[in-house]
Amino acid sequence: MSEEAQEHGADVQERPPTAQEQDQAQERQPDERIRAIARALHEPKVGLLQKLADHVGIEKVEELYQRTLEIEAAGGMTTTSGKRRRTAGGVLFQLTRELMTSRERRQIFRERKPHHPGDASQAADRQEAKAPPKAPMPPTPEEIAVLLKAAATIPADKKGSASVKVTLIGRPKQVKRLDTCVLVVMAPKPPGTLPKGLPPVPEATNATLAVFIASKQWAKVEASLKQDPSDELIIEGFPSNDAKNQITAVWAQSCTTKLIQRSLRQQKTAESNE
Numbered sequence: 001m002s003e004e005a006q007e008h009g010a011d012v013q014e015r016p017p018t019a020q021e022q023d024q025a026q027e028r029q030p031d032e033r034i035r036a037i038a039r040a041l042h043e044p045k046v047g048l049l050q051k052l053a054d055h056v057g058i059e060k061v062e063e064l065y066q067r068t069l070e071i072e073a074a075g076g077m078t079t080t081s082g083k084r085r086r087t088a089g090g091v092l093f094q095l096t097r098e099l100m101t102s103r104e105r106r107q108i109f110r111e112r113k114p115h116h117p118g119d120a121s122q123a124a125d126r127q128e129a130k131a132p133p134k135a136p137m138p139p140t141p142e143e144i145a146v147l148l149k150a151a152a153t154i155p156a157d158k159k160g161s162a163s164v165k166v167t168l169i170g171r172p173k174q175v176k177r178l179d180t181c182v183l184v185v186m187a188p189k190p191p192g193t194l195p196k197g198l199p200p201v202p203e204a205t206n207a208t209l210a211v212f213i214a215s216k217q218w219a220k221v222e223a224s225l226k227q228d229p230s231d232e233l234i235i236e237g238f239p240s241n242d243a244k245n246q247i248t249a250v251w252a253q254s255c256t257t258k259l260i261q262r263s264l265r266q267q268k269t270a271e272s273n274e
Helices: 003-007 019-025 032-041 046-056 058-073 088-097 102-109 119-130 141-152 215-227 258-273
Strands: 166-170 174-177 181-186 208-214 233-242 247-257
Touching: 032 046, 032 058, 032 088, 032 141, 046 058, 046 088, 046 102, 058 088, 058 141, 088 102, 166 208, 166 247, 181 215, 208 215, 208 233, 215 247, 215 258, 247 258
Parallel strands: 208 247
Antiparallel strands: 166 233, 174 181, 181 208, 233 247
C-alpha cells in the first residue's frame, strides 16, 4: 500500500508479484570470485559480498580485497568504538561502506538511520558481538599464497628492515671445490613440530640448498665429517632465494659440526672441574 493511500485511508489491495519479479527478488548465486574472497577471509556473508559486487563492481571488490590483506598484514583495523579488532571480512565491509552514501549503506547493509551520534556504530558492535565465536583456524595454503603475493606488493619504504640469517644442520653428499671456497649441496628435511596456530609449511619436494663455505672454514670441518659418518654440519649464514628454481643459496658466516661442538663442551667442563 502506498504512503498516499495510507494517508487518505483508501482501501487499496496490493497486487501479488509477478513471476519475473519473484525471480528478480531471489538472491543471485554468488560469483566464483566472490566465493574465493569469502573463503580467504573466512567471511560467512557471501550473499552480502555479492550485493557489494553488484553495487560497486567485482573489480572494485577485488581491489578492496587486496587492500584488506595489506591492512591485516599491518595489524588490522579496530571497530569504530576502538574496543576490538575487526574481522578480515569486517575490514572489507568497512572499506566498502566508505565508498557509499548513507542511503546506499542503509539499503545494502540494512543499517538503521541513527537517531543520536554514535548509535549506528554501537548497534553494529552489538550485532557483531552476538555472533557465535568461531575457533580460529590457521591460513590455508591458498590463503598463504594470496598473503605472500600481497606482501610482495607493499612498497619498500613501507616495509620494516631486518637482517636475515639462517641456520642449517645437515650432512652434504655433494661437495665442489672452488678456488677460494667450496660449494656443498643439500636438500631440506621436513620441518618438525611447529607452534600451534601456524599454517602448514608449503611442500618443496625439489628444493635445493646450495651453501658457499670459505676454504679455511671447510678445512676445519672436513676432517670431522670424515672421522664420524654420523657427524653433521652446523652452518649459519645469509640466504638468497631463487623461488623460480626452488634454490636457496647460503653464504656461510660460521661453520662447525656437532662433533666439534661436543668436544669443545667436554673440554670446557674438564677445565672448570680442575
